[in-house]
Amino acid sequence: MELPVLYEDRQVAIIRAEAGATSLTYTEAWLSGPDRFPVSLTMPLQVGAYGSELVLPWLMNLLPEGEPLRAMTRALGAAPEDALGLIARTGSDLAGSLSIAPPPASGEPGYRTVPDATALELIIADLPARPFLVGEEGVAMSLAGAQEKLPVALIDGQIAIPVNGAPSTHILKPDNPRLPGSVANEALCMVLARRAGLSVAPVTTGLAGERSYLLVERYDRTGTGRAVRRLHQEDFCQALGRPPAAKYEFNGTGTRGPSLADMFALVRRHMTARDITRLLDAVIVNVAIGNVDSHAKNYSILLGPGAPQLAPLYDLMSGLAWANITQNHAQAIGGQRRGQHIYGRHWRRLAEAAGLAARGTIQRVEQVTARLLRELPAAVEEVAAMPAGATMLDVFAKEIAERATEVRAHAGKDGTPDLTDPGADDAPAVGPSAYATNARS
Numbered sequence: 001m002e003l004p005v006l007y008e009d010r011q012v013a014i015i016r017a018e019a020g021a022t023s024l025t026y027t028e029a030w031l032s033g034p035d036r037f038p039v040s041l042t043m044p045l046q047v048g049a050y051g052s053e054l055v056l057p058w059l060m061n062l063l064p065e066g067e068p069l070r071a072m073t074r075a076l077g078a079a080p081e082d083a084l085g086l087i088a089r090t091g092s093d094l095a096g097s098l099s100i101a102p103p104p105a106s107g108e109p110g111y112r113t114v115p116d117a118t119a120l121e122l123i124i125a126d127l128p129a130r131p132f133l134v135g136e137e138g139v140a141m142s143l144a145g146a147q148e149k150l151p152v153a154l155i156d157g158q159i160a161i162p163v164n165g166a167p168s169t170h171i172l173k174p175d176n177p178r179l180p181g182s183v184a185n186e187a188l189c190m191v192l193a194r195r196a197g198l199s200v201a202p203v204t205t206g207l208a209g210e211r212s213y214l215l216v217e218r219y220d221r222t223g224t225g226r227a228v229r230r231l232h233q234e235d236f237c238q239a240l241g242r243p244p245a246a247k248y249e250f251n252g253t254g255t256r257g258p259s260l261a262d263m264f265a266l267v268r269r270h271m272t273a274r275d276i277t278r279l280l281d282a283v284i285v286n287v288a289i290g291n292v293d294s295h296a297k298n299y300s301i302l303l304g305p306g307a308p309q310l311a312p313l314y315d316l317m318s319g320l321a322w323a324n325i326t327q328n329h330a331q332a333i334g335g336q337r338r339g340q341h342i343y344g345r346h347w348r349r350l351a352e353a354a355g356l357a358a359r360g361t362i363q364r365v366e367q368v369t370a371r372l373l374r375e376l377p378a379a380v381e382e383v384a385a386m387p388a389g390a391t392m393l394d395v396f397a398k399e400i401a402e403r404a405t406e407v408r409a410h411a412g413k414d415g416t417p418d419l420t421d422p423g424a425d426d427a428p429a430v431g432p433s434a435y436a437t438n439a440r441s
Helices: 052-060 066-076 083-090 119-128 182-195 262-271 273-289 344-354 358-384 391-412
Strands: 002-007 010-016 022-024 099-102 110-115 150-155 158-165 168-174 203-208 212-217 234-235 300-303 328-333 336-338
Touching: 002 083, 010 119, 022 052, 066 083, 066 328, 066 344, 110 150, 119 203, 119 212, 150 358, 168 262, 182 203, 182 212, 182 273, 182 358, 182 391, 203 336, 262 273, 262 344, 273 358, 273 391, 328 344, 344 391
Parallel strands: none
Antiparallel strands: 002 010, 002 099, 010 022, 110 158, 150 158, 150 168, 168 212, 203 212, 234 300, 328 336
């Protein structure tokens, strides 16, 4: 099998699968182009082929995980391990700027408008059985993660489905029946982080009959309406050459996933001091809001002709208010994964491992958490005014306020180690976050 890797109407590379091996080779035209960029930091621009050990993890990270992947394979009659075959059927609209699929047999790129809320409610109800509307004529798209979601476009204020390779502009994330108030929760966390000064993908909420949803503006798109262009990006698992199953630092695969030190080292190697500070702020926010699912695939890098840079934040959700969510974070902070037990000594250990100034890191924790607490009331008001309303919003805000206050106070103390705590310093690793396995990406 051979598949072209396309950026708009230009061929970037060719992916070949033969004799049990998969390779990627850049085209001569792309290598000589003035606006060239690599498909991944793991595969810099060069003459010659990259092999399966780099190409397959990169491809696998473009596909969904868990039940959405199983549903996709059932709908397409494909095997879950056939990453290239799945991409061939769904790769017209992916994360980033590239399309990896044969050209559509017929039809121009365009958009199929969803006529009304009733039609949108039916689409949402169908997503568990048909993720990304697989099998629908002209529709071929995919996104990573274990949560139900749908790439869509806003055309003249109406939600539309991209067809024949047209770029989506937004990601629609339906409410999760197992996590009451999930839409309001994620909207609050995203708005709060943005109001606190972080770069965050813009969001709003919506209603479709009895269903509510979050609508996230894609940061890997530019332009509006029918004049949209794709921007390239990859998540940290792709940039570190890890398969999606290794997105947690502690997981059941036998392969340790990326640590925060690994992620800071990647940023230091390819980006600027400003990006290092932005990553630290993101880590602090995720601890302060109780986002235990901030794994390596929930951080991304924008790639283009210029220097790589950290992408805006996305997938921010607090796990503090639901009883069935683990309190272990996806990565340890200086050996500690429980947010309520992270003290100054843990931040200093992280600083040492990540090449940061210890005193400056503690000060940054205090500054960022103070901004979160100051902006929380206004963030609640902003989300409450969105179309989907304020289900459990006060509950989420109360839990976030308590955790942010705790994280800020503990940063100035050393605390007492408690090795009986399963999330404590040097405790044995346990499986992936229940936040992901039971609920979402």
